[in-house]
Amino acid sequence: NAGVTQTPKFQVLKTGQSMTLQCAQDMNHNSMYWYRQDPGMGLRLIYYSASEGTTDKGEVPNGYNVSRLNKREFSLRLESAAPSQTSVYFCASSESGNSPLHFGNGTRLTVT
Amino acid sequence: DQQVKQNSPSLSVQEGRISILNCDYTNSMFDYFLWYKKYPAEGPTFLISISSIKDKNEDGRFTVFLNKSAKHLSLHIVPSQPGDSAVYFCAATSFRGSTLGRLYFGRGTQLTVWP
Numbered sequence A: 001n002a003g004v005t006q007t008p009k010f011q012v013l014k015t016g017q018s019m020t021l022q023c024a025q026d027m028n029h030n031s032m033y034w035y036r037q038d039p040g041m042g043l044r045l046i047y048y049s050a051s052e053g054t055t056d057k058g059e060v061p062n063g064y065n066v067s068r069l070n071k072r073e074f075s076l077r078l079e080s081a082a083p084s085q086t087s088v089y090f091c092a093s094s095e096s097g098n099s100p101l102h103f104g105n106g107t108r109l110t111v112t
Numbered sequence B: 001d002q003q004v005k006q007n008s009p010s011l012s013v014q015e016g017r018i019s020i021l022n023c024d025y026t027n028s029m030f031d032y033f034l035w036y037k038k039y040p041a042e043g044p045t046f047l048i049s050i051s052s053i054k055d056k057n058e059d060g061r062f063t064v065f066l067n068k069s070a071k072h073l074s075l076h077i078v079p080s081q082p083g084d085s086a087v088y089f090c091a092a093t094s095f096r097g098s099t100l101g102r103l104y105f106g107r108g109t110q111l112t113v114w115p
Helices: none
Strands: A004-007 A010-013 A019-025 A031-037 A043-049 A064-068 A074-078 A087-094 A107-111 B010-014 B019-025 B032-038 B045-051 B056-059 B062-067 B072-077 B086-093 B109-114
Touching: A004 A087, A010 A019, A019 A031, A019 A087, A031 A064, A031 A074, A043 A064, A043 A074, A074 A087, B010 B019, B019 B032, B019 B086, B019 B109, B032 B062, B045 B056, B045 B062, B045 B072, B072 B086
Parallel strands: A010 A107, B010 B109
Antiparallel strands: A004 A019, A019 A074, A031 A043, A031 A087, A064 A074, A087 A107, B019 B072, B032 B045, B032 B086, B056 B062, B062 B072, B086 B109
8 A cells, every 4th residue: 555645755946936845645534634844943833724614713824725636645835934933844644534544745845 | 741651761671571651741631541652763553552441451462551631651671672663652642622633742752672
Protein backbone atom coordinates (compact mmCIF):
# COMPACT_ATOMS: atom_id res chain seq x y z
CA ASN A 1 0.00 0.00 0.00
CA ALA A 2 1.18 3.48 -0.86
CA GLY A 3 -0.50 5.03 2.19
CA VAL A 4 -0.50 8.83 1.87
CA THR A 5 0.99 10.23 -1.32
CA GLN A 6 1.92 13.89 -1.72
CA THR A 7 2.87 15.68 -4.91
CA PRO A 8 5.10 17.43 -5.70
CA LYS A 9 8.01 16.58 -3.41
CA PHE A 10 9.73 19.91 -4.01
CA GLN A 11 8.55 23.25 -5.36
CA VAL A 12 10.02 26.71 -5.73
CA LEU A 13 7.64 29.62 -6.23
CA LYS A 14 8.06 33.34 -6.66
CA THR A 15 6.14 35.66 -4.38
CA GLY A 16 2.60 36.08 -5.66
CA GLN A 17 2.46 32.85 -7.62
CA SER A 18 -0.19 30.26 -6.87
CA MET A 19 -0.03 26.51 -6.63
CA THR A 20 -1.91 23.49 -5.34
CA LEU A 21 -0.39 20.75 -3.24
CA GLN A 22 -1.98 17.40 -3.89
CA CYS A 23 -2.60 14.62 -1.39
CA ALA A 24 -4.20 11.23 -1.83
CA GLN A 25 -4.66 8.31 0.55
CA ASP A 26 -5.55 4.73 -0.28
CA MET A 27 -6.48 3.54 3.22
CA ASN A 28 -10.18 4.48 3.00
CA HIS A 29 -9.68 6.93 5.83
CA ASN A 30 -12.40 9.40 6.70
CA SER A 31 -10.31 12.28 8.06
CA MET A 32 -7.54 14.17 6.33
CA TYR A 33 -5.23 16.97 7.47
CA TRP A 34 -2.66 19.49 6.27
CA TYR A 35 0.21 20.45 8.56
CA ARG A 36 3.26 22.64 8.06
CA GLN A 37 6.61 22.26 9.75
CA ASP A 38 9.04 25.13 10.06
CA PRO A 39 12.67 24.79 11.22
CA GLY A 40 12.87 24.23 14.96
CA MET A 41 9.11 24.08 15.23
CA GLY A 42 6.62 21.34 15.69
CA LEU A 43 3.97 20.63 13.13
CA ARG A 44 1.08 23.09 13.02
CA LEU A 45 -2.36 22.29 11.65
CA ILE A 46 -3.46 24.37 8.68
CA TYR A 47 -6.80 22.78 7.73
CA TYR A 48 -8.50 19.50 8.26
CA SER A 49 -11.42 17.54 6.90
CA ALA A 50 -13.20 15.33 9.39
CA SER A 51 -15.13 13.61 6.64
CA GLU A 52 -15.83 13.90 2.94
CA GLY A 53 -17.62 17.17 2.24
CA THR A 54 -16.44 19.03 5.35
CA THR A 55 -13.41 21.21 6.00
CA ASP A 56 -12.37 23.27 9.01
CA LYS A 57 -9.61 25.70 9.91
CA GLY A 58 -6.73 24.68 12.08
CA GLU A 59 -4.17 26.80 13.90
CA VAL A 60 -2.63 28.61 10.91
CA PRO A 61 -5.18 28.79 8.03
CA ASN A 62 -4.43 32.28 6.73
CA GLY A 63 -3.21 32.33 3.14
CA TYR A 64 -4.47 28.82 2.35
CA ASN A 65 -7.55 27.15 0.95
CA VAL A 66 -8.42 23.48 0.83
CA SER A 67 -10.66 21.18 -1.15
CA ARG A 68 -11.78 17.72 -0.11
CA LEU A 69 -12.29 16.48 -3.64
CA ASN A 70 -13.52 13.04 -2.62
CA LYS A 71 -12.79 10.59 0.17
CA ARG A 72 -9.28 9.91 -1.15
CA GLU A 73 -8.04 13.39 -2.04
CA PHE A 74 -7.45 16.57 -0.06
CA SER A 75 -5.67 19.46 -1.76
CA LEU A 76 -4.09 22.60 -0.33
CA ARG A 77 -3.97 25.78 -2.40
CA LEU A 78 -1.80 28.84 -2.00
CA GLU A 79 -3.48 31.64 -3.97
CA SER A 80 -0.67 34.18 -3.64
CA ALA A 81 2.47 32.69 -2.18
CA ALA A 82 4.51 34.65 0.37
CA PRO A 83 8.03 33.99 1.72
CA SER A 84 6.45 33.24 5.13
CA GLN A 85 4.88 30.17 3.52
CA THR A 86 8.28 28.61 2.92
CA SER A 87 7.93 25.38 4.84
CA VAL A 88 7.58 21.62 4.64
CA TYR A 89 3.96 20.62 4.18
CA PHE A 90 2.66 17.30 5.42
CA CYS A 91 -0.63 15.72 4.54
CA ALA A 92 -2.06 13.11 6.90
CA SER A 93 -5.09 10.90 7.18
CA SER A 94 -6.79 8.92 9.92
CA GLU A 95 -9.56 6.38 10.05
CA SER A 96 -11.47 8.53 12.49
CA GLY A 97 -10.83 11.49 14.74
CA ASN A 98 -9.50 9.33 17.54
CA SER A 99 -7.15 7.26 15.42
CA PRO A 100 -3.45 7.98 14.97
CA LEU A 101 -2.53 10.00 11.91
CA HIS A 102 -0.67 8.52 8.96
CA PHE A 103 1.56 11.08 7.28
CA GLY A 104 2.86 11.48 3.77
CA ASN A 105 6.52 12.23 3.12
CA GLY A 106 6.01 15.96 2.72
CA THR A 107 6.32 18.70 0.13
CA ARG A 108 9.23 21.08 0.58
CA LEU A 109 8.10 24.51 -0.62
CA THR A 110 10.36 27.54 -1.04
CA VAL A 111 8.91 30.95 -1.84
CA THR A 112 11.43 33.53 -3.02
CA ASP B 1 1.94 30.19 22.71
CA GLN B 2 3.15 26.60 22.68
CA GLN B 3 0.77 24.22 24.39
CA VAL B 4 3.08 21.22 24.07
CA LYS B 5 6.71 21.70 25.01
CA GLN B 6 9.74 19.54 24.48
CA ASN B 7 12.50 21.43 26.22
CA SER B 8 15.39 19.22 25.14
CA PRO B 9 16.19 19.70 21.46
CA SER B 10 18.60 16.78 21.51
CA LEU B 11 19.53 13.66 23.44
CA SER B 12 22.50 11.36 22.96
CA VAL B 13 22.45 7.82 24.40
CA GLN B 14 24.68 4.80 24.10
CA GLU B 15 23.27 1.69 22.46
CA GLY B 16 21.67 -0.65 24.99
CA ARG B 17 20.96 2.09 27.51
CA ILE B 18 17.63 3.74 28.30
CA SER B 19 16.48 6.82 26.39
CA ILE B 20 14.06 9.11 28.21
CA LEU B 21 12.34 11.82 26.22
CA ASN B 22 10.26 14.37 28.08
CA CYS B 23 7.23 16.45 27.19
CA ASP B 24 5.16 19.02 29.09
CA TYR B 25 1.77 20.45 28.22
CA THR B 26 -0.18 23.44 29.45
CA ASN B 27 -3.75 22.75 28.31
CA SER B 28 -5.68 20.82 30.95
CA MET B 29 -8.28 19.90 28.30
CA PHE B 30 -5.85 17.54 26.58
CA ASP B 31 -6.88 13.95 27.17
CA TYR B 32 -4.97 11.97 24.57
CA PHE B 33 -1.24 12.00 23.97
CA LEU B 34 0.89 10.53 21.21
CA TRP B 35 4.52 10.13 20.28
CA TYR B 36 5.67 10.24 16.67
CA LYS B 37 9.06 9.38 15.25
CA LYS B 38 10.48 11.12 12.20
CA TYR B 39 13.41 10.20 9.99
CA PRO B 40 14.91 12.77 7.59
CA ALA B 41 12.95 13.30 4.36
CA GLU B 42 10.05 11.19 5.65
CA GLY B 43 6.79 11.99 7.34
CA PRO B 44 6.27 11.34 11.05
CA THR B 45 5.18 7.83 11.96
CA PHE B 46 3.02 6.96 14.93
CA LEU B 47 4.86 5.26 17.75
CA ILE B 48 2.70 5.00 20.87
CA SER B 49 -0.17 6.78 22.57
CA ILE B 50 -1.81 7.11 25.97
CA SER B 51 -5.20 8.21 27.13
CA SER B 52 -5.58 10.41 30.17
CA ILE B 53 -7.39 7.61 32.00
CA LYS B 54 -4.10 5.70 32.15
CA ASP B 55 -0.73 6.55 33.59
CA LYS B 56 1.34 4.06 31.62
CA ASN B 57 1.23 2.35 28.26
CA GLU B 58 3.79 -0.14 27.02
CA ASP B 59 4.55 -1.48 23.56
CA GLY B 60 7.65 -3.59 23.28
CA ARG B 61 10.71 -1.45 23.96
CA PHE B 62 8.61 1.71 24.20
CA THR B 63 6.76 2.89 27.31
CA VAL B 64 4.94 6.16 27.77
CA PHE B 65 4.25 7.53 31.25
CA LEU B 66 1.69 10.22 31.98
CA ASN B 67 1.64 12.40 35.09
CA LYS B 68 -1.55 14.42 34.81
CA SER B 69 -1.03 16.46 37.95
CA ALA B 70 2.33 17.65 36.63
CA LYS B 71 1.07 17.87 33.03
CA HIS B 72 4.07 15.83 32.02
CA LEU B 73 4.69 12.76 29.94
CA SER B 74 7.78 10.84 29.04
CA LEU B 75 8.78 8.22 26.52
CA HIS B 76 11.18 5.49 27.63
CA ILE B 77 13.04 3.39 25.08
CA VAL B 78 14.75 0.32 26.50
CA PRO B 79 17.14 -0.87 25.22
CA SER B 80 18.02 1.91 22.80
CA GLN B 81 19.20 0.89 19.33
CA PRO B 82 21.00 2.86 16.60
CA GLY B 83 17.89 2.57 14.42
CA ASP B 84 16.02 4.60 17.05
CA SER B 85 18.03 7.67 16.05
CA ALA B 86 15.36 10.10 14.81
CA VAL B 87 13.39 13.16 15.84
CA TYR B 88 10.66 12.35 18.33
CA PHE B 89 7.57 14.54 18.51
CA CYS B 90 5.18 14.64 21.40
CA ALA B 91 1.60 15.52 20.46
CA ALA B 92 -1.61 16.10 22.36
CA THR B 93 -5.27 16.58 21.62
CA SER B 94 -8.67 16.71 23.19
CA PHE B 95 -11.70 14.78 22.03
CA ARG B 96 -14.08 16.86 24.04
CA GLY B 97 -16.04 19.32 21.89
CA SER B 98 -15.00 19.80 18.31
CA THR B 99 -11.22 19.46 18.38
CA LEU B 100 -11.50 16.15 16.60
CA GLY B 101 -8.04 14.92 15.66
CA ARG B 102 -6.45 18.34 16.04
CA LEU B 103 -3.00 17.50 17.25
CA TYR B 104 -0.75 20.02 18.96
CA PHE B 105 2.89 19.11 18.49
CA GLY B 106 6.01 19.88 20.46
CA ARG B 107 9.13 21.05 18.63
CA GLY B 108 10.74 17.64 18.73
CA THR B 109 13.79 16.02 20.31
CA GLN B 110 16.58 14.66 18.15
CA LEU B 111 17.64 11.32 19.63
CA THR B 112 21.03 9.95 18.66
CA VAL B 113 21.92 6.41 19.72
CA TRP B 114 25.61 5.69 19.35
CA PRO B 115 27.25 2.22 19.33
